Amino acid sequence: MCQQPTNDAEKQPSLHHARRNFLKQTSALTALALAPSVVMKAAEKKLDEKAAGFFEQKTLNIEVNGKAHQLSVEPRATLLDVLRENLHLTGSKKGCDLGQCGACTVHVDGKRVLSCLSLAVMQNGKKITTIEGLQQGDQLHPMQEAFIKHDGFQCGYCTPGQIMSAVACISEGHAGTDNEIREYMSGNICRCGAYPNIVDAISEVAKKGGSRD
Amino acid sequence: MGNYFFDSATVFEELDRVDGKAKVTGQAKYSAEYEMPGLAYGVIVGANISKGTIAAIDINAAEKAPGVLGVVTHLNITKPAGYIAADATKPAAVRGLKVFDDNVIHFNGQPIALVMADSFERATHAASLIKAQYNKETFSTGLEQAMKDEKPLEGNQYKESIRGEKDAWKNAAVKVEGTYTMPNQVHNPMEMHATTVKWEGDDKVTVWEKTQGVKSTQRDIMQAFALTEKNVQVNTLYVGGGFGAALRTWPHAMAALIGAKKIGKPLKVVLTRMQMFTLVGYRPEAIQKIAIGADNDGKLIGMMHEANAVTSNYENFTENIVKMTRALYSCANVTTKYNVYPVELSTPTWMRGPGEATGSFPLECALDELSYQLKMDPIELRLKNYAETDPENGKPYSSKFLKEAYQLGADKFGWKDRHPIPNTMMENGWKVGVGMSTGIFGAFRNEAKLGLKLMADGTLIMQTAVSDSGPGTATAMTKIAADAMGLPYNKIKFELGDSSLPPGPTQGGSSSTSTVGAAVSTGCVTLQKKLAEAAKSSPVFGHIVAVENFLFQNGEMVLKTDPTKKLSYSEVLKNAGMTSIEFIENSGRNPAMEKYSAYSYAVHFVKVLVHPLTGVVKIAKAVVAGDAGKIVSPKTAKSQMIGGVVGGIGGALMEESVIDERYGRWINNNFADYHVPVHADVPAIEAVFVDKPDPILNPVGSKGMGEIALIGFAAAVANAVYHATGKRIRELPITPDKLI
Numbered sequence: 001m002c003q004q005p006t007n008d009a010e011k012q013p014s015l016h017h018a019r020r021n022f023l024k025q026t027s028a029l030t031a032l033a034l035a036p037s038v039v040m041k042a043a044e045k046k047l048d049e050k051a052a053g054f055f056e057q058k059t060l061n062i063e064v065n066g067k068a069h070q071l072s073v074e075p076r077a078t079l080l081d082v083l084r085e086n087l088h089l090t091g092s093k094k095g096c097d098l099g100q101c102g103a104c105t106v107h108v109d110g111k112r113v114l115s116c117l118s119l120a121v122m123q124n125g126k127k128i129t130t131i132e133g134l135q136q137g138d139q140l141h142p143m144q145e146a147f148i149k150h151d152g153f154q155c156g157y158c159t160p161g162q163i164m165s166a167v168a169c170i171s172e173g174h175a176g177t178d179n180e181i182r183e184y185m186s187g188n189i190c191r192c193g194a195y196p197n198i199v200d201a202i203s204e205v206a207k208k209g210g211s212r213d
Numbered sequence: 214m215g216n217y218f219f220d221s222a223t224v225f226e227e228l229d230r231v232d233g234k235a236k237v238t239g240q241a242k243y244s245a246e247y248e249m250p251g252l253a254y255g256v257i258v259g260a261n262i263s264k265g266t267i268a269a270i271d272i273n274a275a276e277k278a279p280g281v282l283g284v285v286t287h288l289n290i291t292k293p294a295g296y297i298a299a300d301a302t303k304p305a306a307v308r309g310l311k312v313f314d315d316n317v318i319h320f321n322g323q324p325i326a327l328v329m330a331d332s333f334e335r336a337t338h339a340a341s342l343i344k345a346q347y348n349k350e351t352f353s354t355g356l357e358q359a360m361k362d363e364k365p366l367e368g369n370q371y372k373e374s375i376r377g378e379k380d381a382w383k384n385a386a387v388k389v390e391g392t393y394t395m396p397n398q399v400h401n402p403m404e405m406h407a408t409t410v411k412w413e414g415d416d417k418v419t420v421w422e423k424t425q426g427v428k429s430t431q432r433d434i435m436q437a438f439a440l441t442e443k444n445v446q447v448n449t450l451y452v453g454g455g456f457g458a459a460l461r462t463w464p465h466a467m468a469a470l471i472g473a474k475k476i477g478k479p480l481k482v483v484l485t486r487m488q489m490f491t492l493v494g495y496r497p498e499a500i501q502k503i504a505i506g507a508d509n510d511g512k513l514i515g516m517m518h519e520a521n522a523v524t525s526n527y528e529n530f531t532e533n534i535v536k537m538t539r540a541l542y543s544c545a546n547v548t549t550k551y552n553v554y555p556v557e558l559s560t561p562t563w564m565r566g567p568g569e570a571t572g573s574f575p576l577e578c579a580l581d582e583l584s585y586q587l588k589m590d591p592i593e594l595r596l597k598n599y600a601e602t603d604p605e606n607g608k609p610y611s612s613k614f615l616k617e618a619y620q621l622g623a624d625k626f627g628w629k630d631r632h633p634i635p636n637t638m639m640e641n642g643w644k645v646g647v648g649m650s651t652g653i654f655g656a657f658r659n660e661a662k663l664g665l666k667l668m669a670d671g672t673l674i675m676q677t678a679v680s681d682s683g684p685g686t687a688t689a690m691t692k693i694a695a696d697a698m699g700l701p702y703n704k705i706k707f708e709l710g711d712s713s714l715p716p717g718p719t720q721g722g723s724s725s726t727s728t729v730g731a732a733v734s735t736g737c738v739t740l741q742k743k744l745a746e747a748a749k750s751s752p753v754f755g756h757i758v759a760v761e762n763f764l765f766q767n768g769e770m771v772l773k774t775d776p777t778k779k780l781s782y783s784e785v786l787k788n789a790g791m792t793s794i795e796f797i798e799n800s801g802r803n804p805a806m807e808k809y810s811a812y813s814y815a816v817h818f819v820k821v822l823v824h825p826l827t828g829v830v831k832i833a834k835a836v837v838a839g840d841a842g843k844i845v846s847p848k849t850a851k852s853q854m855i856g857g858v859v860g861g862i863g864g865a866l867m868e869e870s871v872i873d874e875r876y877g878r879w880i881n882n883n884f885a886d887y888h889v890p891v892h893a894d895v896p897a898i899e900a901v902f903v904d905k906p907d908p909i910l911n912p913v914g915s916k917g918m919g920e921i922a923l924i925g926f927a928a929a930v931a932n933a934v935y936h937a938t939g940k941r942i943r944e945l946p947i948t949p950d951k952l953i
């Protein structure tokens with residue numbers, strides 16, 4: 001995708017549009033625009049939920065797949081939802097939203113992380129790699145190639161998480177034997193049951209001298 | 214026979230999944246992943262009682278919450294036309310639960326409101342602000358209780374079926390008898406159900422839906438909203454697993470359609486993992502009694518199989534639980550009975566292997582038990598009662614290679630090394646046991662229309678409105694067409710997942726390859742005829758037009774009598790002044806099938822390790838041998854069989870719904886508590902196939918595979934556990950507590 005750092009918050013016309021409408025419609029806010037603390041107090045007392053909503057956004061600077069983003073997100077938004085809904089990087093999957101399935105696995109500063117269990121605002125200044133950022137140009141990552149070769153999936157929904165986990169599993173040094181791979185990949189559920197093929201894929205990449213990260 | 218496409222001489226390389234690259238790069242888009250301006254997010258709020266009525270519902274706080282665009286409840290719903298029956302004698306077009314239709318609560322978690330907001334976080338928060346008050350009624354969610362308190366449903370499908378003499382088993386020399394239980398199991402595909410809806414005006418809608426049948430979903434929406442076919446577009450390019458859970462248009466999808474219409478914006482509704490337990494079906498709990506009698510040589514004298522299962526209190530769900538007992542073995546006297554009890558749970562639905570997986574557990578365990586009483590090898594006992602014709606109707610089989618599958622699987626597994634006495638084998642301090650079982654499932658071919666377009670550059674495009682939840686339909690179809698037309702894989706494109714394409718079948722009941730594959734196969738024959746016809750204009754062939762005179766290979770038509778005379782498909786088109794050949798192929802059942810019965814078979818072999826102190830059961834090895842007709846795409850076929858076995862490991866050892874009967878609520882409604890197999894639970898699994906074509910069912914020679922991969926597996930595990938420990942476990946899942 002593009003290399004230029006962009007300010008996504010500024011590029012989202014829909015959000016802007018919503019704000020303009022909001023400013024137009026909410027006279028209370030117009031009056032209080034210069035005194036946000038008053039608004040916050042009003043919100044605390046549930047006098048104006050909508051006003052509170054306006055001030056919920058926080059600025060977030062992250063680098064995703066080599067591209068810098070400045071975003072405006074709610075503190076309660078997970079990294080997974082920000083990736084999928086704000087940045088439209090839907091390769092990272094939501095399989096449970098509870099930290100139980102691994103479908104949302106991404107790399108944060110090179111380590112595998114469950115993005116559904118990570119609040120986006122806590123990733124400020126971090127480097128994120130998602131499945132979309134694993135290949136280099138047209139060249140698939142060896143793990144992606146091995147998954148195709150060994151048919152390490154059926155429906156493909158758990159696959160991005162499996163692959164991100166698999167790459168990390170090798171770089172962590174946990175892919176010495178098939179049983180070790182099974183143990184360290186057990187956080188990634190595949191309901192289609194592609195496990196034996198996934199283990200074959202990881203073991204082949206591990207034997208070929210690991211993986212490019 | 215010689216006329217299978219797979220008898221052709223062309224040798225193809227093993228084909229990687231045609232959608233593999235999209236899936237490993239994150240480019241494959243599932244139903245919740247379509248970006249559109251102004252997209253709103255919908256969150257379903259569920260009832261927290263199990264039976265009764267909503268006395269009051271307060272949506273005030275939710276409506277005022279930041280970003281909220283609207284709330285739908287039974288009080289403010291604009292009911293779709295299909296909710297109301299046009300005439301009182303007929304049912305309404307929308308079947309099952311009509312979401313937000315009234316204030317009646319049938320089960321815990323039933324949707325009572327849809328909250329829509331401009332972000333997922335805001336919709337989720339606002340949903341938590343909905344408050345409902347209820348008039349509660351007494352309820353029951355468990356089968357055991359229902360069997361004590363209630364009468365089963367009545368109707369033809371529940372009538373006792375008697376073949377021969379009813380109680381013949383009782384008078385046999387050798388008898389086994391037992392009661393087997395199985396809890397509710399939940400499909401839990403990794404992709405949670407998602408519906409994205411975009412209305413254009415009041416009578417035109419596009420839906421991105423997780424469905425195993427784009428046409429059936431389209432039809433449901435047409436009927437619900439009284440819309441024309443061309444005004445309902447359903448898109449399902451990728452499905453993140455289904456296993457049966459995406460065979461219906463569920464209430465949340467209707468809610469999304471109703472909600473999007475209300476707010477006048479595109480809307481996306483995604484279920485939570487917890488909602489996946491209550492809103493999209495499950496395999497119903499079953500308590501089954503089985504009894505088998507045999508003579509001293511192991512010949513079956515009589516069988517009795519009674520199954521009891523649950524359904525919801527608003528819809529009758531039935532499946533083939535006892536059919537396998539009537540169909541698998543040659544036995545003159547078989548009595549079966551199927552009882553269904555309504556409880557306060559949502560409607561169950563077909564789950565991989567459906568009823569046959571449930572019914573095979575007692576049947577195949579009982580056969581095993583009988584084999585020990587007879588001191589006979591379990592395979593030998595099965596061969597002794599091998600059905601050469603269908604025991605239900607005496608018809609011959611279109612094909613049956615079950616004997617070959619027993620042999621193939623036994624060899625691959627090393628069955629001959631089995632010690633015949635249970636509780637005798639040990640390895641590294643673990644008890645060792647081996648077990649086997651048989652699975653059977655009907656083989657079907659349904660109707661399909663397939664669009665074929667041979668383009669000027671020699672590319673073949675095929676289109677049909679099916680969706681693929683994982684088996685790899687497009688991959689298998691590419692193989693069939695490549696073989697038939699002598700085209701390289703990269704010259705073939707199979708398009709699916711779009712309701713505007715020629716109508717295809719729903720992906721279910723293991724029939725996709727047979728049904729769509731047949732259309733591809735006969736479609737390619739038609740295409741060859743059309744090419745031969747077009748070749749008239751090519752002087753090189755001397756105006757020969759009869760298709761029999763040509764070979765179709767390497768993207769070329771070759772004259773059989775003089776192979777130096779050949780033309781590429783592009784040249785044929787060019788010479789004929791055509792830019793493409795386009796037509797729709799209609800494919801249906803083979804009328805000759807009337808005279809035959811068709812089944813697929815699987816034989817499962819399992820080696821388990823049982824820890825003597827803790828009772829932990831580990832699957833050490835599994836081999837599945839299939840008779841699924843001709844194997845179209847060996848690579849994806851193996852994966853599908855292995856996947857079925859993995860599903861089987863779940864059912865055998867860990868999957869169990871736990872419902873708190875005081876509240877009627879699922880307790881373990883997430884992956885931390887509802888255990889499914891993970892990497893560490895699954896050993897290397899081998900899938901092998903007899904790989905012989907069925908000459909009658911369809912021109913590809915294939916039978917079904919998705920279901921048999923799982924049917925019988927739980928019994929093989931239970932049998933292996935018996936072999937390891939001498940304990941017969943009749944209650945799934947086989948958790949350690951049952952073995953200590």
Ligand code: FES
Nearest residue numbers: 095097101102116
């Ligand atoms: S979605 Fe994050 S672990 Fe399941």
Ligand code: FES
Nearest residue numbers: 154156190191192
């Ligand atoms: S490929 Fe479907 S869940 Fe893993």
